Amino acid sequence: MSIYAVSKIFYMLENDASFRERIKSNPMDAIEEFALSPEEREALTSGDVEALFKMGVHAFLLNGLSRHQLFGVNRDNYFPRIRGQESPR
Numbered sequence: 001m002s003i004y005a006v007s008k009i010f011y012m013l014e015n016d017a018s019f020r021e022r023i024k025s026n027p028m029d030a031i032e033e034f035a036l037s038p039e040e041r042e043a044l045t046s047g048d049v050e051a052l053f054k055m056g057v058h059a060f061l062l063n064g065l066s067r068h069q070l071f072g073v074n075r076d077n078y079f080p081r082i083r084g085q086e087s088p089r
Contacts, residue, residue: 003055003056006040006057007058007061010057023068023070024068044071046071046088047071047081050083050084072088
């Protein structure tokens with residue numbers, strides 16, 4: 001597992017407007033270019049903030065999911081999810 005690829009997705013989400021639009025319109029195609037493990041892909045696409053955090057993604061980067069309302073994560077469920085109090089999907 002290389003958490004670098006997941007972190008790069010979050011970096012690009014904040015710093016690349018065209019990538020941000022692609023991930024909003026067709027998330028599976030947008031992340032296809034990254035070498036993600038099956039576990040990373042599943043955690044990301046299911047909005048499993050707790051799993052991503054435990055894999056080593058920094059909480060500051062993870063907040064981008066709620067800020068851009070991706071993969072079912074929003075400002076209301078971000079904190080319960082990162083604490084493991086709410087299951088994704």
